[in-house]
Amino acid sequence: MKASLLLAAVCLVLAALAVLVMQHGWRQARSEHVVERLGQAKPEMAKDSRWGWLERAFLRAGLKLPSNRLGILFSSWIALLTLAQLIGGWMLGLIALVLPPLVLHMLLSWRSRRRLRRVVHQLPQMLDQVMRSLQTGRTLGDALVKGIDTAPEPLHGALSRVQRNVQLGVSLPEALDDVAELYAQEELRILALGVKVNHRFGGSAIELLGSLIKVIQEREQMARQLRAMTGETRLTAVVLGVLPIAMAAYILAVNPSYLMSMWLDSSGQKMLLSAFILQVIGTVMLWRMLRSI
Structure with missing residues (x-):
């Protein structure tokens, strides 16, 4: 019923x-x-x-x-x-x-972090191309749109919103703010802030982009050093997250009646449910710790 x-x-x-x-x-x-x-x-x-x-x-x-x-x-x-x-x-x-x-x-989350890491790695090269376009007499908006158009993937796909919005009449600082808010990446926020300051108060766009390239490269170098120094910690977190699942799979393959007896018992179900909830909470906490480093 x-x-x-x-x-x-x-x-x-x-x-x-x-x-x-x-x-x-x-x-x-x-x-x-x-x-x-x-x-x-x-x-x-x-x-x-x-x-x-x-x-x-x-x-x-x-x-x-x-x-x-x-x-x-x-x-x-x-x-x-x-x-x-x-x-x-x-x-x-x-x-x-x-x-x-x-x-x-x-x-x-894994795919976005991997994609944003490649975007940050390709960003200084694109900004260097924008600087060369500025030296030929182009405006900052035209140079940036041209640089995005010739940028490789995934940078081209990530910044294509800027290119399209600028062509439709949105100001360049607003378009960069939109992309920085979407991806929540510090390098993109620094770029948007620098372009906004230059758009409001003026100044040399070439010097601005040169400083941004230097800052982005230094941040990327420090991030690589941090990942190298915390490699053992990250590997330990992965092992701790996978070990309970691997042990449960091994017990289920070797002695399935052991887990089935717990599954059919009310107290065993409560124990398995508690273990599952703790495993989910622990995995989420380890995942957030990995993202922080």
């Missing part, structure tokens, strides 16, 4: 999500048709929406949020959660509830 009621509730939820997805797709198609007819284009300034935080996370990782598939993915997650609860009870349902968002967050 409980299972049938649960399945009926899940069906109602999926039906409601399907209707919402259809309405969203119809409205989006109509809006795109109107924009295409009018030939309008809007600057890609960072703004909050229903999925703003998730969209920013995907953009920082160099990915595009599949907004037209969010309803399907959410419905699949609900179906997986229901199936896990029906098969393994509330404990397996809790694991299915927590594990997918946690894995997605860790993958996006």
